[in-house]
Amino acid sequence: MSVPDEKTMSKPFDTSPAQRATQMARETLQIEADAILALKDRISADDGSVGRAVALLLGCTGRVVVSGIGKSGHIARKISSTLASTGTPSMFVHPAEAAHGDLGMVTENDAFIAISNSGETAELLAIVPIIKRMGAKLIAMTGNEFSSLALLANVHLDTRVEKEACPLNLAPTASTTATLAMGDALAVALLDARGFREEDFARSHPGGALGRRLLTHVRDIMRSGDAIPAVARDVSLNQALLEITRKGMAMTAIVDDMRRPIGVFTDGDLRRLIEREQDFSKLAIADVMHANPRTIGPDQLAVEAVELMEQHRINQLLVADAEGRLVGALHIHDLTRAKVI
Template identity: 80%
Template sequence: MSVPHAKILPKAYDAHGAKRALELARETLQIETDALTALKNRISDDPDDAFAQAVGLLLNCGGRVVVSGIGKSGHIARKIAATLASTGTPALFVHPAEAAHGDLGMVTEDDAFVAISYSGESTELLAIVPIIKRMGAKLIAMTGNDESSLAKLANVHLSIHVDKEACPLNLAPTASTTATLALGDALAVALLDARGFQEEDFARSHPGGALGRRLLTHVRDVMRSGDAIPAVTADVPLSEALFEITRKGMAMTAVVDDAYRAIGIFTDGDLRRLIENAQDFTKLKIADIMHANPRTVGPDQLAVEAVELMEHYRINQLLVADAGGKLVGALHIHDLTRAKVI
């Protein structure tokens, strides 16, 4: 007969309990702050510092960075691998237990292997590290014990030692996992800088994010083209131009010459100002009231550049013209909003 797990009943959560929770919150954050401060102080200005050696090893490896760990260290290892990969350093996570049953085939002699274990005695890692070393891959160990088996096997050892965990029982990995994650971030940032990684590179790794949309979306991707472009010739009466504005729904129309070059623009704002002057509209040609030499943007420019033009000139519409001045598209501020460029 199976024995049920003992149920842990919570203490009564009253004002005293709330006060205790707040004390623990402050204490936890202070312990983890102290752990990070100690970690920072262990990194010296010496070019031969272990951290500098680790960066050089990762930077110069001909393959990928393989990050591995088990338990809580495994969760941190996954995050470090993801951060490296998104900041210009090809990286992946391999579970050490799965590696012992076939996934070790993902690792090549050109790779750098980052093994994470606070004790430095993880049996799952120690089972595969000798094989990794024999195949020629470089090993970086992140442990809390300089004398551990894993530390001694490593080409470079990075200490993630903490004086105590934030857990009141000093058992659950808390300060140590925070220190490990922070050290992984430090490696990623140092590598990012050494590689000359820029915003555009980050955008290519994050095409679905806001930065990716801003840096990878071009005007041609969001502009209205073909029959959707509101356009009239310079000789048409104002009434016909107004029909075009209504049909195309952009609150403006472009004015083009016989070669379909943009020579002017007329907007709903121009119409409101015209009404205030109470003119006889029946005799007006669009050429008489249009804004000549309209501002344009190229189809291959970034959409964010179109946004900057609109904001600078306080306009809501922009014509798109090719290198020869031919009208090829039109943009409304709403198009850019829908594309999440803004």
Template identity: 75%
Template sequence: MSVTEAKILPKSFSTERAQRALELARQTLQIEADAILALKSRMSDDAAEPLARAVDVLLECKGRVVVSGIGKSGHIGRKIAATFASTGTPALFMHPAEAAHGDLGMVTPGDVFIAISNSGETAELMAIVPIIKRMGAYLIAMTGNDESSLARLSAIHLNVGVAKEACTLNLAPTASTTATLAMGDALAVSLLDARGFLEEDFARSHPGGALGRRLLTHVRDVMRTGDAIPAVKPDVSLSAALMEITRKGMAMTAVIDDDNRPIGVFTDGDLRRLLERGEDFTTSSIADVMHRGPRTINPDQLAVDAVQLMEEFRINQVLVADAQGKLVGALHIHDLTRAKVI
């Protein structure tokens, strides 16, 4: 053992303990993997009928999906509800104890109620299930026991039973919660496919995420406009164009005609090449040295399209022109970085 490792490891560290921890970690992962594979193996055509029916019911739901469970099942239920909501199925989580003290008012006859309990006998759930049924909400149960009270009361029962828990005492919910979570994901994925849910739909539910920014941010949202656009007429001197580049801080300037259409562009890179050639700045006009036919992009295009354009042509700036070809903005790669599009 190195001196550095000795400083990091606790005094009670032992090789035997580390080996035992590694052995139990592998065992836990194997048991939980086996639990999910067992769910898959039970998903024959006949056994898959409850899942298919559940997908149909959830797809036709006119209200919301209400997911409920207590303890570890409650934690899994929260995640399932969140996954539904983010993939096009309006959903919420309801704590069964709170439901019995007023939150049942959130349930309507058009809702689908998903009750989660490994034993299928959870008292808090069983206390509200009869009321849920009387209210006209459709009941789907996820339990580990086909013969449980909750399974018998439900319209659809999804069996998520496991052979054993990963806990060495076979007590703490481990493999059972993993299996339940996997079943919830299977429902959500089947639902989003049935809905025709697309990347654009996902982005609208995740505007703060990277995908949301990529699919919802348009060029007009991040481009520079008005006086911030560097632009000069073709008859100005090269030195005057350089002053415009310096003032606007985009390392380039557009060259526009009398109708405000971009006919050229001049960048810092062009300037360096002129210096290498020994160009006379006092006599040259910008029209003599500009690049004609500059790359442009429409303000209604996605910002990621601007990124692709810059990468394709190895440029750091792009001009923004409207449908009439008039200059309405300018975009620097730094603008896209600040907007977290890249």
């Protein structure tokens, strides 16, 4: 049995590129998670700066202008976007462009959020005195509470981190993550203070799934005109079945002389009828219909139609106007195609 020599025993195990990448990714996530948790603890123990910042922003009668340069500029754009989509009017202004005319977009009624990890960004420091002189309130988000920007601010939010996730401690990583998290914290606190609701969010996101759910009305997707399956109360069952086949909704409405729905007959009703009846030739639709069918108004939200269908376990719904006249019909597939569900 051979014994390994001293040189072989002291040689470290090789780490594959994949293992090294996994290790670096885990360390990065841990450093950034620690930075956010430290930020949370700092907020809990601070002098109420976050509360003052929220109060300042709530009292703003203009817009919240967010500014930064480089990586801080990218974070500033995202924070501004989040504020705007959650009920706080906001815009991003590039500090260098502001010094060459864009500062005209800022008014005395605005609040200005300046973002700089060092707190000494020259482009921001060049415009901050002008912003202060015009009367706009200043919130600074920096990693140095004794920086020039922090000392000029009405409210300073301390976003310092122990170290960056970058192995060289140079590339903004943990610091930008912490700043972004602070911006989200402000936006959510403002959202709550304003009583911002799902409906408000949908209005600023009409192209998204939530917007479709909360802004789509029944009249936008209902079948109308000749596409509505409907027969008079005195027709035979056979005639009603022809109407069901022609319109392809697996049901028909039964209406009175004023075109008010007085009943409904579905494919499911037909299957149950077949179990007990053999001869349909003498049956009138009025004898086998379900009276007092469920209806919904055309101006109600489509999501309300979904709730009615789910509540009553039905796949079709009649649409009636304020006078009770039949003006449309909905199938569960219509709601699915419209991506309401």
